[in-house]
Amino acid sequence: MNADTDIKTRIIEIEILRYNPETDIEPAFQTYEVPCHEDWVVLDAVNYIKDEIDRTLSYRWSCHMAVCGSCGMMVNGEPTLSCHSFLRDHPDKLRIEPLANFPIERDLVVVMDDFIDKLKSVKPYIVPREKRSIDDGTHTQMPAELAKFKQYTLCINCTLCYAACPQYMLNEGFVGPAALALAHRYNLDSRDVGASAREDVVASNPGVWECSFVGACSDVCPHDVDPASAIQQAKIAGVLDYFKSFLMPKGEAKQ
């Protein structure tokens, strides 16, 4: 208890967008005065509200260490992992909303079905050249081959990039940053031959060509995956493949 009293606290006024699908017609803000410790993250303050002030508040969280990707929220208008954002970096007033560009299920919980469907559509797994058995042993890869795509493996599917993307906001058909970055990650993998199977989704209009390189996805990504870079590279790869198909109409270089 003594240790507790030593820690500096600050009253932060936290506005949270609440929505109860059973009783509300539309969401509305509710304000809480929260005595916050300076070493807390935003998620700690939300947990305090849930534990001490209002048990009806719904939100997703799990790991509290920027690994699980479930506690994404709009904090003062910015897509943020709430466990990854210290209160000492925020003013005395916080406005917390569910991640933008997704339907609200309840309070801070959003409906992620659209993202999950898009993720599935890019086949985010290794499509192997030939069927291998366990007896074949591990599939070796050189460090240089790994370096090509390692950055894009760090995605935790937190969907902050979708909440930041104005293209996704204006056009829900857009496949979107995280899914396209993962498609690119597997296309770059030396063990994978699935590029042609992903092409229909990735190299299409709702795929990479819908992206106009605002770059907001990369700004908000908590793991510096840089989806914007993956999409621009996929555009270049798509153009090269298009011209190659004229030069080598019968070429089946990619399987």
Place this chain on the structure above:
Amino acid sequence: MSRKPFIRPVPTASWWLHQGRYTRYMIREATCILIGAYSAVLIVGLMRLGEGKVAYDAYLATVQSPAGMLFHIVALAFALYHTTSWFNVTPKAMPLVYAGKRVPGGLIIGAHYIGWAVVSVILLVLVGA
């Protein structure tokens, strides 16, 4: 319990005013209008040049008028913003791997500025000569 997800309205006309990064993006995209206008003015100049000295002198007078000067200054500012904002994103679109390591972004951007300077000097020499 029934589900009734709420879809928030999208500000289709004003979305780009809601965040600084959206506004900067729209300015970057809008620069192409001024660059297009500058190209049109230049093409008109070539046409006047083809029509003879009188027509070309009239064109030069228009370009050198206060309004013409103002247009060119604004077009130059937009062209500079357009160029630098695109140079700065090149490491994302064209990452280079050398000897198993990523070439630092600053080096790729710097190479673009050097290339720009070299081309500018060559053009100035050609025009000045």
